[in-house]
Amino acid sequence: MDDQLDVSTGMRDALPTVFGYIGIGLAFGIVAKAAGLNALLVVLVSLITYAGSAQFILVSMLAAGNAMLGIVLAVFLVNSRMILMSMTVAPFLKQESMFKNILIGSLLTDESFALSMSKLNYTHKTLNFAWLNTANLVSYFTWTLSSLLGALIGGFITNPDKLGLNFALIAMFIGLLYLQMIGDKELPFRLQLIVVGLVFVLVYLGLIFVPSNLLIIVVTILGCTLGMVIKHAFF
Amino acid sequence: MPSSSFIIWTIIASGVVTFLSRVLPFILLKKFELSPKVIEFLSFVPIVIMSALWFENLFHQQIGHLPTIDYANLLATVPTVLSAILTRSLLVVVIVGVISLALIQMLIK
Numbered sequence: 001m002d003d004q005l006d007v008s009t010g011m012r013d014a015l016p017t018v019f020g021y022i023g024i025g026l027a028f029g030i031v032a033k034a035a036g037l038n039a040l041l042v043v044l045v046s047l048i049t050y051a052g053s054a055q056f057i058l059v060s061m062l063a064a065g066n067a068m069l070g071i072v073l074a075v076f077l078v079n080s081r082m083i084l085m086s087m088t089v090a091p092f093l094k095q096e097s098m099f100k101n102i103l104i105g106s107l108l109t110d111e112s113f114a115l116s117m118s119k120l121n122y123t124h125k126t127l128n129f130a131w132l133n134t135a136n137l138v139s140y141f142t143w144t145l146s147s148l149l150g151a152l153i154g155g156f157i158t159n160p161d162k163l164g165l166n167f168a169l170i171a172m173f174i175g176l177l178y179l180q181m182i183g184d185k186e187l188p189f190r191l192q193l194i195v196v197g198l199v200f201v202l203v204y205l206g207l208i209f210v211p212s213n214l215l216i217i218v219v220t221i222l223g224c225t226l227g228m229v230i231k232h233a234f235f
Numbered sequence: 236m237p238s239s240s241f242i243i244w245t246i247i248a249s250g251v252v253t254f255l256s257r258v259l260p261f262i263l264l265k266k267f268e269l270s271p272k273v274i275e276f277l278s279f280v281p282i283v284i285m286s287a288l289w290f291e292n293l294f295h296q297q298i299g300h301l302p303t304i305d306y307a308n309l310l311a312t313v314p315t316v317l318s319a320i321l322t323r324s325l326l327v328v329v330i331v332g333v334i335s336l337a338l339i340q341m342l343i344k
Binding site: 001015016019020023035036037041044045048049050051054058062063065068071072075076079080081082083084085086087088090091093094098101102104105106107108110113114117118164165166167168169170171172173174175176177178179180181182184186187192195196199200202203204207208209211212215216219220223224225227228231 | 285289325
């Protein structure tokens with residue numbers, strides 16, 4: 001990564017995320033087709049709901065015959081972390097028009113968020129529409145096309161797990177986490193290490209009694225709060 | 236599976252709540268400033284969310300019991316973390332991660 005914020009740099013920076021999207025997108029198409037959605041509906045979920053892991057929840061709840069309100073609530077809870085991510089990115093796009101802000105917001109994902117946080121460490125804390133919108137669009141199209149492909153080939157591949165592709169996103173979070181930790185000059189490295197350790201404990205304990213739909217948002221709120229407390233007490 | 240129209244309305248309603256979660260902060264923060272306390276809280280969001288999404292995948296949940304370990308993902312984590320520290324290249328990290336898990340699954344099963 002470098003300090004450039006143009007369209008072609010956006011494409012290059014987004015390349016590592018493409019693998020993750022292809023892997024999980026294919027898996028989503030296959031799973032959704034197996035659950036009984038046709039290829040058109042699979043594409044509509046990816047185009048309209050566009051919500052990564054929440055799409056798997058949506059499909060399994062549809063197949064299980066849940067009420068619409070329950071499904072929508074579950075999707076909202078899983079995606080409520082987006083509120084915090086958007087709040088974190090938005091101040092860096094204040095200089096762009098309202099329309100461009102809405103466009104960036106509507107296609108922001110875990111991955112483009114994480115990528116933009118990492119990018120900030122190379123660009124003297126600036127972002128712009130061209131770069132982030134490109135990263136968002138690469139994600140959106142890769143995700144939608146992969147889920148369509150997954151729905152079309154669904155009958156032929158029974159076990160997409162075997163390819164190791166579902167680890168692509170996890171690997172990306174590991175890579176971005178490390179880059180963030182060494183690049184972020186505001187939080188001391190040792191503090192970040194402590195917070196990551198605490199998140200591990202929170203996730204482990206949380207898995208015991210927090211429903212999976214709520215886990216990430218609960219852990220995020222607790223983790224950030226604890227981070228602040230420790231920063232003020234010891235740093 | 237329920238009827239197509241039920242499915243489409245569910246997709247749209249889920250899309251609307253997701254859209255609002257993503258977009259409202261952008262609209263509001265275009266007009267308002269965040270307080271320093273909130274900014275400080277948000278400064279922890281990247282590392283906390285990324286590590287939470289990682290760690291969640293190392294376990295299987297059984298509500299009321301200790302989570303069980305996903306050994307394949309846990310093992311694949313080791314070369315992936317090492318490649319991050321050694322190369323600092325996101326593309327290399329992703330490729331190492333995918334190959335690691337594929338190899339591990341071949342050996343385990």
